[in-house]
Structures are given as structure tokens and as C-alpha cells.
Amino acid sequence: MTKSKIYKYTAILVFSAIVVTGIVYSQLSNRHKAIVKTKALYLTGLLDSNWTVASGTQEYNMVSPTFLIDGIYKSMEGPKASRYIQLNQTEKLLWIKGFEVQALDANTNAVLSNDYICHMNVDINDVKYYHHWQLNDRIGKQYPRLTSLSQGLERFDFPEGYGVPVIGNDFLFVTSQTLNQNIPDIFKKVKHKITVKYDASKNPIKPLMSKTVFIQLPFDKHDPFKGPLDPGSNQCIPVETKNHTYEDKNGNKLSGHWVIPTGAATYRSSIKEQLQIQDSARLHFSAPHVHPFATAISIYDKTANKTVFTCKVTNYKDKIGLKAIQPFRSETGVWLYGNHDYELVLNVNNTAATEQDMMGSMFLFFHDRELEQKIQPQ
Template sequence: MKFFAFGILLLVLISCIVYSQLTNRHKAIIKTTFLYKTGLVDSEWNVTDTFGKYAMVSPTFLIDGIYKSMEGPKSSNYVQLSKDSTLLWMTGFNVEALDAKTGEKLSNDFICHTNIDFNDVKYYSNFNLNARIGSQYPRLTSLSNGMENFEFPKGFGVPMRGNDLLFVTTESLNHNIKDITKWIKHEVTISYSSQTEKPLMSRTVFIMLPFDKEDPYKDPLDPGSNSCIPVETKNHTYEDGKGNKLSGHWVIPVGKNTYRSSANGQLQIKDSLRLHAAAIHVHPFATAIRLFDKTANKAVFTSNIKNYTTKIGLESVPQFSSEKGIWLYGNHDYELILDVNNTTNENQDMMGSMFLFFYDAELDAKLNH
């Protein structure tokens, strides 16, 4: 019994040492899994589907300290807007933070991001658009701190069969309150309609910056080289096709900086496309992000971002929405440009993404055939 007790004590000690060395994100995963598996907190999604509004309340998240962007407790859920193959049109998305005990609405400071993914094989097969399968990461859109609500312009929507699956992941956040023990939930809502709209397709563009693959955490020799230090090399790491490594999640130093990345490969414009909407995802200390037409030497549009002045966080991240739309052309050169101003006295992390929605003429022709 003594050896058994000693073994248990040693195992606990080793586990504590290993746990203490984990990143904040991995600690959150372990704590959340433990709470759900032991039944100490609610681990189920609560769904309410009133036609036209699919609302789901997440499991409970424990906020017990600082959780920066991409670090907080999170949960995922599969969604079917209906049980049959009725054609429905998604028109908007919303996320709110709630007190887990009272249901009272809380500050958006507890919302990191909510991702809406789709099964591109099933989705494109249903519309006989098989050539699009695997052409882009199948993320429809993302809501995040500062842009918790996103709606398409009047008359437009994303069509899908009601029994197709969406995969929703929502993650919590806490940049400011160190001493805290709070139980929260997220309520995610998808608005949809059976009324025929003009179809939109999504293209995701995001900033990817080169880093030294041999010594990734070394400061760039030239601060103006548009290279970066990645937050980590396992996630959000890509290759440029020439053996060079790129990061979509990087470190920004104190002060003002501008980052840019070509958007041509992600836009995949063969001839022309008409842009009608854009959802923006950035982290605190971003001040503006623009889709820039280098050929015409002007911005397609700019989202001027407002940060809080008394705390860390994004007060507003304006979306782009236009019934008329803006034309983009295959023979033009486009890039994504992000301005930041790190007003703290330490390095922070950053991402810069856009979820762009274009009128889908090919799908429109198939739906009206």
C-alpha cells in the first residue's frame, strides 16, 4: 500500500509539473474536458429552432483568469437547419455572452470568436459544383470580438439544403479581469429564410507572413521586411509553394506597424466577381484592415477598427455590406493590408482575416434552371 500511495503521489506530482508547463490554451482544454467529463458543469448544447431563427446556447465555460485571443474554453456543435432537403437561405449570424446561472446578457469581452464551417463535399455536390470541392478551407464565416453580429445585404443569402450539416465552434475570451471565477455561456443564432435570395459564395482571405523556419522565434533582422515571429509553428502555419514557411498568427511589437499579404491566390478570380459583403476577423490593437487593389492603386474597402481606450478589446469592427456591390477582376493585383498600434508595453498576438461574399452567378443559373 505504501508503494501504491507513493506511486499515486508521484503521478500527481508529475502531472502537476507537466500541467504547469502547458500553454494557457492547453490548460483551458484540460480544465474544460475535466469539468464536462465529471459532470461538474453543463456540457450540452440547448437548441431552439423557431423557423427563420436557429438559436443554440453553448455548454458552460469557466472563466478563471486571463484568456487572450485563441486561448479560452470552447465547444463545438453540429447544426441542421431542418430535417429535410428543403432549400434554405442563411441571411445572418449573431453571438452573445450570457451568465450561465441567470441567463443575463454579459459584456462582449467574453466572446473570442464563433466559426461557422460547412461540409464542402456535401454542399457542392448538392448543387453539382464538384470542381469547387477542396478549393478553399470550408469556413463560411466567423464572428469575433468587436463584430458579434453579421448580416448580408437585403436580397442576398447563402443557400444550402436544410439537412446539410454546419459545424459551429464558439470560444470564450477574457483580456482584462485577472481575479475572476465566472461561469458563462454563448448564445449563437443563425437567421435563415425560405424566400429565394440572390446566392452568395464565400472566399476567405487572410494575412500570411514569412518567418525563419530554422529559427522561428528570432526577431526579424529587418523590421520593415514584412516578416514575423509566429505565435506557434503548429497551428496557422502554411507554405508558399517554394519551401518557405508563413504564419497567419504572429507577434506584434510595441507601437505602430503595417502588415501586408497578397490576396490573389485566395481570391481565385478567373474573370470577375462582384463583392457584396465582408466579415472581418482581427485581434485587439488592429486599427484598420483593407482589401487593396494594387492595379487601380485604391482600396476596394476599408474597415476602420475602434479599440477600447480603458481596457484591452475591440469596441467595433465594421463589416462591409453593399446591395450594389463592387467588381473585382482577375487581371488585377490584390493584397490585404493591416494597420496595428500596440499601445501596451509588451508584445501582443495578431491575425487579419476577411470572409468575402461574392454574387454566385454560376449557382444562380443552376437554381433557376
């Protein structure tokens, strides 16, 4: 075969590969396009892919790689990055006291609004974590997410005298993701600054245990995207059926990420099985996670027929986004009981002209009496 033919066939193959790649890429969801695009920009060196870490005595600070915001990215769609961290390199007992995430201009380091913060997740290695405290019966019982910050709740501190105990060299898995709900014509480079606040002293601190609860709504597994739905049916139309899809003990499909129509509505589901309270537990803090157009999220005690607490949500009036989410915080705490049935209740008011996506969850922090007994001898 002549060189000219080799060049010709090579060019055809390259061109065909480019066309096929373009077709496949065009069919991806916005979320998956962001993943592919971000990886390509990091691999080619067009974007800074490095994390910057500066660990102090009471804070662990890090700055994310650069994220390129080049269009609308709704909740859970934007560029993101993950890494493992250790608060220090020792086996000393530390107490996590709070978290914070800020958006920064990648060029100037100026602090930006929360318009560019989708969420920042912190996961634990539950096998190592609970094995260290000889609490192996807890392993695998819940998704090992310690907490999440999101737009409207970009920082929080636990009540005075309480914290999450960790060993300094335990690994935490951190993921931070960007957001852009309002500006379609944009080309902006953003970083996230993440802070983990902790106490390394020997001051008496009570341990907190995190439990995640979230709304799950049933949908028609045979025709999941059919609408409109009867408002009183307690069904939903899922955003998709691959992620945030669950199955109850009767084989019914449930979604934790669904579509809301225009107007006001209330969504609720039982969280009794998610709580896994054996006898009683005292709740001291709750970090809610909701999407724009949510107005309040509550825990309701069906057995006692009363609301345990409500977290108010404030939306921006001149743009899509969450201005503030009010966490629940209490030094004295509130008791939840294993023989009570609890619901998570979410109020929304979609003032946009189109349907929007929605989630409703809480990271609940209870006084961990069992772990306290394990720590005290040390």
C-alpha cells in the same frame, strides 16, 4: 505480497501519476490548459456540458455549455465547445441571412459585454454541400469555413436580397470560444447564445459564395523567434510554429498569427491565390477578423493602385478589446478581377507596454452566378 505493501505501492503509483500529470499540465500552453481543464470539468459534471437548442421558423438558436473563466485568456486561448447543427430536418432550400453570438451569465442568463467573446466559427461540409449542387470541382479548394464572428463583430446580416443557400438537413459545424483580456482575478461562468438567421420562403434571393483571405507573413524557419526584426523586412515573429503556419511554393515558412511590437505598423500580403478569381466576381459583404490593437483592415488593388474598401476597427480606450469592427456591405457590390493583384492590408497601433499577438483576415461573400444557375430550375 501483503495487503499493506499493495496499498503502499498503489499509493506511490497514484502519487507519481498525480505528480507527472501536474508537471505535464504546467508545461502546456494556456490554450491547451483550457482544453484539458474544460474537458475534465465536463467529464466530472462540475460544469454543464449540454447544448440547448430552440429552432424556430426563421431562426436557429442554441446556447452553449458552461465555460469557466478563471484567468486571462487572450485570443484563441479560452475554453470552447463545438457541435454539429441542422437548421431543420428537411431537404428544403433555406437561405442563411445572418449570424449573432452573445455572452450570457451562466447563473442569471443576463447578457454580458463582448469581453467574453473570442469567436464563433461556422464550417460547412464542402464535399456534401458542393456535391448537392453538382459543383464537385470546388471541393477541397478552400478551407470550408463559411464565416466567423469575433469580438467587435458579434452579429451581422447580409445585404437585402442576398443569402447563403443551404439544404435544411445539411450539417453545419459550430465552434464558440471565450475570451478574457483584462481581469486576471476572476471566477465566472459564461455561456454563449448563438443565432443563425435564415429565410425559408420562396422569395427571390441571390446566392453568396464565401472565400477566406488572410495575411501571411514570412519568418525565419531556422530561428523563428529571434528579434527584433528590421521594420522594413516584411518578416514577422510567429506566436507559434505549429498552428497558422503555411508554406509558399518556394518552401518559405509563413505565419498567419504573429507578434506585433509597441507602436503603429502596417502589415500586408498578397491574396491573389487565396481569392481564386477566374474572370471576375462581384463582392457584396465582408466580415473581418482581427485582434485588439488593429485599427483598420483593407483590400488594396495593386494593379489599379487603389483601395477597394476599408473596414475601420474601434478599440476600447479603458481596456484591451475591440469595441466594433465595421464590415463591408453593399447591395450593388464591387467587382474584383482575376487578372488583378490584390493585397490584404492591416493597420495596427499597439498602445500596450508589451508585445501583442495579431491576425488579419476577411470572410468575403461574392455573388455566386454559377450556383444561381443551378438553383433557378429548382
